[in-house]
Amino acid sequence: MSTLLQALRARLGEAGLLMGDDLGAYENDWRKRYRGRALAVARPACTEEVAHVVRLCHAHGVPIVPQGGNTGLVGGSTPDDSGQQLVLSLSRMKRMRDIDVANASLTAEAGCVLAEVQAAAAGAGLLFPLSLAAEGSCTLGGNLASNAGGTQVLRYGNARELCLGLEVVTATGEVWNGLSGLRKDNTGYDLRDLFIGSEGTLGIITAATMKLYPQPRERLTALAACASLDAAVALLALARRRAGDALTGFEVMNHASLALVARELPQLAQPLGPAAWTVLLELSDAESAEHARGVFEGLLEAAVEHGCVDDAAIAQNLQQAKAFWHLRESIPLAQAQAGLNIKHDISLPVSAIPAFVAEMDARLAAYLPGIEVIDFGHLGDGNLHYNVQAPRDVAPGEFLAAHEAAINEQVYDAVVRRGGSISAEHGIGRLKRDELAARKDPVALQLMRQIKKALDPQGLMNPGRLL
């Protein structure tokens, strides 16, 4: 065992340092795109142990790959195959340090699973609104390192907007205590937001203070059929005007998305008939079920009059509301069943989305007849999952091998040309690192490299990711 591993074992104990052949859960990413091999897996139990691990790695020149729940989609939290990188798992740092009801905030360690954080807030009668598909296994630290989005961004923002303060172990192994329950603090550079979204390349988030909100009295869900994406954008403006901040969800699904669900998951009821676009709306009401229903009915009537909605259904009870959401959330599952596909997690100004989709759909159809665009996502945030599926008579594996690069280039070119982002919520990691270097504003890239060099001069924090 090397000097470094001996020193780690001495400080972390048996449970704190995993070695050997059985580390697959830490070495392979969730989407199974990257298989790596770790030097070892360190599992520190407290902030001081994290700092100690970082200082040891610093002294030995060993790269560190921080890891939360390992549910990331861009290969950002697993080691390369060199066997030289240490995985630093935050999975033992699971303490809920504090809940402050009067300040509507909680402080939790990085390894707390998102669903546990939600439950702790609910236990105190409050809402922690961050919510996404992996919430049963992703961790708060990973959510912050990747600035996670999810289904409640329209009203509550990304992980970034929900964070009040951080505790961070820097790249040189010092502890910055920036935990804070403050809503306002203008005392210098915004270090918090620099670490959020930096994907473990500048330091390691060990704990965070997060905002909590009142629990809404009632959550109500509806589906609406729109004849075009322009109509869906008009519905969004109308809904924001009439419902204000009560509008907490606005998801769109194109015709192909729900047709795919009907094919792959025929047991799921689809309350509305086929439409060019189906919108899922969610209202969160501070008053009562009756009030929420009144707002929804008024809104949908106005939308029908206004010509932007052709048909609509309001969920009659909680079970039906869940079924509506389940329909939306089943699209990725239906895609997985149908075989490999090319995913694009993109964002655009909301105003630019209809023209982008029209252009792209036409270009892809011309490029390869029979191609299927499974287009769905968070229209209220300008974020689409614009996924491309093989024509039904082409094997998905062959399709990807032959067309992935060309299709990515077409999609990302059009996104950047219209002022959009090639990664709205999933981050960069290894998957989009070259794409970022090629497409990001060169001045921004230079500033990012200067910051990286200033804060991690040895380049040991999650190397090869992001930059």
Add this chain to the structure above:
Amino acid sequence: MSTLLQALRARLGEAGLLMGDDLGAYENDWRKRYRGRALAVARPACTEEVAHVVRLCHAHGVPIVPQGGNTGLVGGSTPDDSGQQLVLSLSRMKRMRDIDVANASLTAEAGCVLAEVQAAAAGAGLLFPLSLAAEGSCTLGGNLASNAGGTQVLRYGNARELCLGLEVVTATGEVWNGLSGLRKDNTGYDLRDLFIGSEGTLGIITAATMKLYPQPRERLTALAACASLDAAVALLALARRRAGDALTGFEVMNHASLALVARELPQLAQPLGPAAWTVLLELSDAESAEHARGVFEGLLEAAVEHGCVDDAAIAQNLQQAKAFWHLRESIPLAQAQAGLNIKHDISLPVSAIPAFVAEMDARLAAYLPGIEVIDFGHLGDGNLHYNVQAPRDVAPGEFLAAHEAAINEQVYDAVVRRGGSISAEHGIGRLKRDELAARKDPVALQLMRQIKKALDPQGLMNPGRLL
């Protein structure tokens, strides 16, 4: 004329470079605490000219002091008295570049006055919610450089939360085009939030894309009398629970604040009798005046039942609503009339405020009998203006000379001990630079200095401010 000034004149023309004895408006700060002397005042008319000025100063090693509306409260935007610093005024960059209604965003240049930005949004049927006392002369660039707060933070956040993207001239004179209408973009480090609040020490903000919101149908205002600060905190929780995001204002005023207004501005009506604490609540309603009134009446009845409110008045019309706000906003004016005082713009977790105020009030009363604490501010954001006025029989000037340092130390000690901030919304500038160096977490200070050195290696951007 030096080579630098000749080169500036050649590029900027007569209107773009001011020299001579008549520069007081650019050299002296708004509070009249700092009188400086500038090498000259450059007034570039476009981003490329700003970049050119920065490159010239870089080549000549001349420090730059960026300046917006010069309404800052901490001496951050005026030159020192050396006559060697160039003031770079953004006052000619006043173009409203774009309003995107469907995306609910606008892009404006740094020199646009805040009130003009508000008016442009209103002209498009939308709301730009940033609002503060200096809005008639402060500029968007200055608002962002100082991360301005104001009266609508409770619902809409600081300038930071309202910003989608920036255009920045870096310290080496390159242009970073980070203007963006995107709500979600996870492509690398958060440069936007690094420049926001950096007080011109890392680069110069030349334009910004800002979020817009639907105009509320109705704004309703009420005053409530509370017997204690604990009661006011309980009222805040109740109001958030019942009104949700419709609660857009929650300001508190202590007894001494309104007594001072009654003395200095007796013409202002005070609808409620004297109370330990008076709360101003504002509701913004997406539905109707009747709905807003119903929510307010229900809330205040519940608060009286609950025991946290003793008396209340809802504004009966717009004029009365304005009068309620005017009462709150007259406190600084009444203070100015009463003479010099010691201002503290502090924030604390909301839960920590009652104990802080009880402790501090008692300690100051013991320190100097007759001292008056004029305590008011944005309780919903945890932000108090905890200002200390001389005993009525002591001349304010003498009071400050004898006691300012000792009182600052007592107040800031208690703030930091309770996890608070010594500058909630005004920033650091020159006024609190030493205080920051003494009180900020040393690891944070070190990170800030590393970033400063990486992005401004010559140290020419607003030197002597913040760090």
